[in-house]
Amino acid sequence: MTYCVAIRLAQGLVFASDTRTNAGVDHVATFRKMRVFEKPGQARMVLLSSGNLATSQSVASLLELSCRHHEPARNLLQVASLYDAAAMVGATLREVVARDADPASTIDFSSHFLLGGQVEGEAMRLFHIYPQGNFIEASRDTPYFQIGEAKYGKPILDRVLDYDTPLAQAIQCALISLDSTMRSNLSVGAPIDLVWLRPDDAAPLAPVRLAEKDPYFSVLRQAWSKGLREVFATLPAPDWPL
Numbered sequence: 001m002t003y004c005v006a007i008r009l010a011q012g013l014v015f016a017s018d019t020r021t022n023a024g025v026d027h028v029a030t031f032r033k034m035r036v037f038e039k040p041g042q043a044r045m046v047l048l049s050s051g052n053l054a055t056s057q058s059v060a061s062l063l064e065l066s067c068r069h070h071e072p073a074r075n076l077l078q079v080a081s082l083y084d085a086a087a088m089v090g091a092t093l094r095e096v097v098a099r100d101a102d103p104a105s106t107i108d109f110s111s112h113f114l115l116g117g118q119v120e121g122e123a124m125r126l127f128h129i130y131p132q133g134n135f136i137e138a139s140r141d142t143p144y145f146q147i148g149e150a151k152y153g154k155p156i157l158d159r160v161l162d163y164d165t166p167l168a169q170a171i172q173c174a175l176i177s178l179d180s181t182m183r184s185n186l187s188v189g190a191p192i193d194l195v196w197l198r199p200d201d202a203a204p205l206a207p208v209r210l211a212e213k214d215p216y217f218s219v220l221r222q223a224w225s226k227g228l229r230e231v232f233a234t235l236p237a238p239d240w241p242l
Contacts, residue, residue: 153177
């Protein structure tokens with residue numbers, strides 16, 4: 001399993017993903033689920049994936065190869081809009097599933113993707129691409145998307161985030177969302193990949209990898225746990241007989 005979250009804000013975009021995959025307790029491994037596509041002055045994009053690892057790796061590899069060899073049919077860095085990029089990811093996903101999936105097999109070949117970034121001439125955008133290849137876009141009312149093991153990290157996002165949340169707080173929120181998921185589900189685990197984008201920023205994207213005992217991540221998760229316990233201790237007791 002995996003957990004990825006992407007957040008669209010007035011101040012930019014935040015992406016975070018774990019790196020654990022498992023196919024049973026005897027097959028636990030670490031795989032990167034975040035990929036960066038960028039062309040200075042033209043396009044900057046981040047792609048997160050969950051689901052069948054073979055499918056998501058094939059999709060990402062085809063997209064990366066097309067960018068490297070300047071193939072227009074699948075080149076994310078030559079699109080006119082991020083909508084076109086999302087459609088390109090969806091089409092590639094359908095292609096890979098049609099090629100690899102066996103109708104007689106019980107294996108689930110599906111994958112989800114989150115694609116966000118900025119193409120020259122338009123604002124930052126964020127899309128959730130479904131296994132069928134169709135997609136939806138984040139909005140002011142729905143400023144974040146999750147894929148993978150989403151339920152444990154959702155409450156903090158719902159309580160804290162909105163479109164005007166400062167970028168630094170959104171990064172904290174994404175990391176706490178991941179920590180909450182890691183505490184409740186062993187199939188999600190460190191290291192964590194994290195990257196953020198500011199609008200119209202020409203600086204190269206620089207993803208950060210946080211290990212399980214990264215100093216900042218450790219302080220953040222300890223402070224969050226302590227704060228929850230302290231707030232819980234102040235809650236009023238029930239007023240009915242016990």
